[in-house]
Amino acid sequence: MSDPVSTTLPETEQADKEFLDDVIAGLHRQPKQLAPKYFYDEQGSRYFDQICQLEEYYPYRTELELLPRVAKELNDYFHQQTSDGIHVIEFGAGSLHKIKPLLEHVEQIDEFTAIDISGAHLQSACAELKNYFPELTIHGVEADFTRPFPLKAEGRVHLGFFPGSTIGNLAPAEAVEFLANARQTLGEGSYMLLGVDTKKDEQLLHQAYNDSAGVTAKFNKNVLVRINRELGADFDLDGFRHEAWYNDAKGRVEMHLRSVREQRVTLGTQVFDFAKDETIHTENSYKYHPHEFEDLAAKAGWHAEKWWLADNQMFSVTLLRS
């Protein structure tokens, strides 16, 4: 019998304080900004799952189609490299759909740790995964995956897993810092498998982040709903409009919430004035050519061992070795 699904209790109060401090600091900045990690409360995670089902949002399904091919080749690769068991650590695990092809095809994986900021969502996803893979040891950890994280277990191969191009939501310098922290967490002789969205036709990018059903708009605005509910602010939800565009010079899609009129928002004793058309910058989604990503990973001390490109070139997966 394998271990039951284990969990770590959230440090709720500290997280609430950090959320409040970050929102206040971000809204005092010029231009105003909010960190994309705050999208993912329970409702936000549900909206993101809906985005992944949209025809226009190509990253999710393209990566999911690519992963079985990657996993089969990885199985051969790891058999050549080691006879040890493999412990996969997924950073920002969400709904745990992407891990399934790896668990199905990479025979040496016998332990899985899922780290995610949204605890409630993670626990149900871990319990569901346990139904599919009853022999697998599963740990669900509610934590900010961008920070270093203590991993016990010697004599095992650690394979970090960071699918979905979530790395693209970090600025390049933050991505290097994250990759360096992950390298430290995973330790000597470890590997890391990442899904990375590629640069492509601007129109396709525009459609992916401005879907016709308006789900991405709801996902974007949900951060204001959350700030109102959890921090007691008084954002008028009709006073802001979702916008997303490709910034070619920076190689990223930007998401913003644009104030439709001059308005004042209060949060406790704090007052934030918005000019008409002023925006809150809520997310960046960087796109990389595989060789650009290889260079970025090298700055964090990783060597790009292999990479795979979807047939339509719309998404890539890279295996790094420490």
Ligand code: AVI
């Ligand atoms: C999670 N992350 C990779 C998504 C992205 O495409 O940058 C978040 C997202 N934002 C809008 N749509 C999806």
